[in-house]
Amino acid sequence: MNIRAYRTAFAVHARQVSRYRGAALGGMVTQAFFGVMLVALYEALAGEGDLLRETATYVWLQQIFFRAFFSTGGEIYEQIMSGSVCYSLLRPVDLHLWCVCREMAAKIVGVTMRLLPMILIQFVLPESWRMLPPDSPVAFVRFALSLLTGFLVIAQVNMITAAVTMRTLDNKGFSGLINLVMMILAGNIVPLTLAPERLQAVLRWQPFAQMLDAPIRMWLHAGPAGEWALSFGVQLAWLAGLTVFSRCLWGRGIRRIELQGG
Amino acid sequence: MSEGEIIIRAEGLTKVYRRTSGGKGFLGLFRRRTEEVRGLTDAGFEIRRGEVVGLLGPNGAGKSTTVKLLTGILTADGGACGVMGRTPWLERRKIAADIGAVFGQRMQLWWDVPVLDSFRLLRDIYSVPEARWKARLDELTDALELGGILQVPMRQLSLGQRMRAELCGSLLHEPSILFLDEPTIGLDAVSKLRLRDFLRAENRERGTTILLTTHDMADMLALCPRVLVLGRGRLLYDGGLDALLRRYDTEHTLRCVFDGGAEPEGLPPSVGVRREGEAWTLTFAPAEIPVGEVLAKLLAAGPVRELTLKEQDTDRLVARMYADLKLT
Incomplete structure (x- = not known):
């Protein structure tokens, strides 16, 4: 396989995303606002204490990495809708992997651009509203690994959305629906950690929890290695399953375009 | 000129498009009708290395279908086709290095990155060695006068500049065959002339085989000694352009x-x-x-x-x- 092509795709898209400073600033303001609102709300509901600090940390981490939820979009998706994506078939690359590289570039660069200011905000907040540092250095390493896996899981869901678009030829309906489901089930709107114990046992293992919920739990608690391995293993398993599924859908969509013409 | 080996061969090439549409009336919401549209029927021809061949025909004649079949974008419904001895739609990745294509109505370079970045992506996609890529890029930049626009994103370029950039992109990996689907559409006179000169030189100096579709007869006259005339998906004429014109003059x-x-x-x-x-x-x-x-x-x-x-x-x-x- 021609690794160099995918590396360059990543680099070129990363550079491109890094130019959108206005979008980054706008996103940051929104996320800082939602972060403050949500934390204030939980304080009003639950009062100060350990639970509030943990919940605040959960909310802030969700807001910091919020950008990662969304597809980088752009011309590839327009091409999918117009059918001209088939012209990309002329190139000797795996289009699916190519798009995943672009998605990852956008997520990593987009998040990095917002990272520092979002952390600086913490210092101007009342202490009880601030996020906690990682439980331990080990917790941080586990978190980082898990976060990267989470991004890959999101990228695959983005790819599934794109593949569905190949059939429906309109991206609004399905992506609107999936994004709403994703926001809720990933814990962005209400932290999954706040769900009742019995519900959590289910929520933790569904695919959307593998995006940011799993890494955030690792940040909050450096549990025993076995517990971590199980959690990370589930994340990897979902990543593998979703990758197979999205490649399948993608392949079928492309074949349809091949038969139908541009 | 047509002494080279046969590089493209089509026999009985057929493509049928299926269009689905809702039926009439309320029940049409639930029933789908499939309509068959003939894109290309039983087309056969051979093209030799180093030829410049024009595809001529009114809109909907099957010109683009032919180009798409030959480049492997579409899968044929019947007949056989060999591009450098390989069936394009089955061995798309294998023939990719040998063919370049420009579709006048579609952009293939990346829309919002600088042109040079697109060219770098192409270098890596086609695994062109750095030195070779650099030399070819210099050559093409010179011939197509792209020097001033390499750092500019594609979307900010004029139509003529874009077309030249597309052409450069399609030739960076030094393909043996170049497919051009309406490359001069929307170009001004100067850009057209420049493009023609460039294509002629490319064919003469490198022996690149060119298959071109255009509605512009001046392009045809300037570039294509041989034409294939298509109409309603059928190949109606295969021979010299001069002889064809004399017949209707x-x-x-x-x-x-x-x-x-x-x-x-x-x-x-x-x-x-x-x-x-x-x-x-x-x-x-x-x-x-x-x-x-x-x-x-x-x-x-x-x-x-x-x-x-x-x-x-x-x-x-x-x-x-x-x-x-x-x-x-």
């Missing part, structure tokens, strides 16, 4: 102004005669009556002040050919 025009009020006389009835003020316009088919004979009659009629001979407008000629072939 029935409208040479002589325009003439006399000193004094002379009138042309003794012309056979097959010559159309029209008068507009002082000027006489004679229309005739050179195959029926030689130009010299018409000219002699005019000179005999009186002192000629102005005389212009116009060949037939090629667009009209093609229109007549389409009409003759019942394509319009």
Whole structure:
């Protein structure tokens, strides 16, 4: 396989995303606002204490990495809708992997651009509203690994959305629906950690929890290695399953375009 | 020129498009009708290395379908096709290095990154060694005058600049065959001329085989000694462009102004005669009556002040050919 092509795709898209400073600033303001609102709300509901600090940390981490939820979009998706994506078939690359590289570039660069200011905000907040540092250095390493896996899981869901678009030829309906489901089930709107114990046992293992919920739990608690391995293993398993599924859908969509013409 | 080996071969090539649409009325919401549209039927031809071949035909004739089948974008429903000995739609990745393609109506370079970044991506996609890529890029930048726009994102370029950038992108990996689907669409006169010169040089110096579709007859005349004429998905003519044009050339025009009020006389009835003020316009088919004979009659009629001979407008000629072939 021609690794160099995918590396360059990543680099070129990363550079491109890094130019959108206005979008980054706008996103940051929104996320800082939602972060403050949500934390204030939980304080009003639950009062100060350990639970509030943990919940605040959960909310802030969700807001910091919020950008990662969304597809980088752009011309590839327009091409999918117009059918001209088939012209990309002329190139000797795996289009699916190519798009995943672009998605990852956008997520990593987009998040990095917002990272520092979002952390600086913490210092101007009342202490009880601030996020906690990682439980331990080990917790941080586990978190980082898990976060990267989470991004890959999101990228695959983005790819599934794109593949569905190949059939429906309109991206609004399905992506609107999936994004709403994703926001809720990933814990962005209400932290999954706040769900009742019995519900959590289910929520933790569904695919959307593998995006940011799993890494955030690792940040909050450096549990025993076995517990971590199980959690990370589930994340990897979902990543593998979703990758197979999205490649399948993608392949079928492309074949349809091949038969139908541009 | 056509001594090279056969590089493209098509036999009985057929493509049927299926269009689904809702039926009529309320029940149509639940029932789907499938309509079959013939894209290409039983087309057979061979193209040799180093040829420049034009694909001619009205809209919907099957030109783009042919190009898409040959590049592997579409899968054929019947017949066989070999590009460098491989079936394009089955071995798309294998022939990719050997073919370059530009679709005038579609952009293939990346829209919002600088042109040079696109070229770098192409270098890595096609695994072109750095030195080789650099040399080729310099050469193409020079020939296509891209020097000033390499750092500019594609979306900020003019149509002509974009087309030149696309062309450069399609040739960076030094393909043996170049497919061009309406490359001059929307270009101004200067850009068109430049593009033609470039393509001619590319063909002459590197022996690149070129298959071109265009509605611009001037492009055809300038570039393609051989044409394939398609109509309603069928191949109707395969041969020299000159021979084809001669066949339909029935409208040479002589325009003439006399000193004094002379009138042309003794012309056979097959010559159309029209008068507009002082000027006489004679229309005739050179195959029926030689130009010299018409000219002699005019000179005999009186002192000629102005005389212009116009060949037939090629667009009209093609229109007549389409009409003759019942394509319009």
